Amino acid sequence: MTTQDDTTALTEVMEQMSEAWGRNDADAYGASFTADATYVTFVGTYYSGRADIVACHRTLFAKFLKNTKLASEITDIRFYGPDTAVVTSRGDTYKGATPPKASKLSKVQSCTFVREGDGQWRIAAFQNTQRKPLMEAISFKTAPGTIPAAQRQ
Template sequence: MPDRNAVLTVLSDLVDAWRRHDADAYGELFTEDATYVTFVGTRYQGRTEIVESHRTLFEKFLKGTRLADEVVDVRFLTPDTAVVTGRGDTYKGTPPKKLTKVQTYTLVRQDDRWRIAAFHNTKRKPVMEAISFRAAPALRPTERTA
């Protein structure tokens, strides 16, 4: 399945650009008009904002970090649109055993190249999840994928 592999390569390239703290290479993986929502709720619009925000993050708050990423699911909505659900986290030193964020990527094929058109990052709250599942068991997903 070459399209799946091509989509996964984009995410691998994203992790590699993060490892090098290369904001330009990181941003190049996004469409020109991409949206990027951080786990704190900040929304960036467009490649330029994504690049500049990551340039600052790599120099300050995320200096020296690496990106851990695990793909949970890849679905093709059309031959040129893929949605990837995954888990991720930033770390220094040893990679974390549990990834604390759930991430959704929407990728599109443009000029025979896959790029990220939208990214959303959410911090998991396992205690709140457990409480809600205990109080209302019907809320529990049938399969634990995120």
């Protein structure tokens, strides 16, 4: 049975990931993932295993994402048994002191969490998708049936 403590623990893992990102600490970032985790970036690159995720982020933090921070907002947490959860969030990278407003976060993430044998929640699968607001607007206008239920209210 899941508890409020489990929800808090998942939220803390997401916060620890953001903090590790803000330090450009690939090892700490990777600690949030299972040893055999899968990671799909917004450009479609697929990484397999914590070591691959850490190595990739070590390079990204030294080059393209140097001195960036990670803004995120959890939009949904769902439990599928006592040791599995799916967390959906919005996020984006930024530089400077002020994170972007939640409405400006350009990516949507889906994280499948598992509680491992040591009792810690870790990400087993991560999918990051770049939002395309113009394409969404066109789709919603020309095919209203594609509008998500939460946005129709």
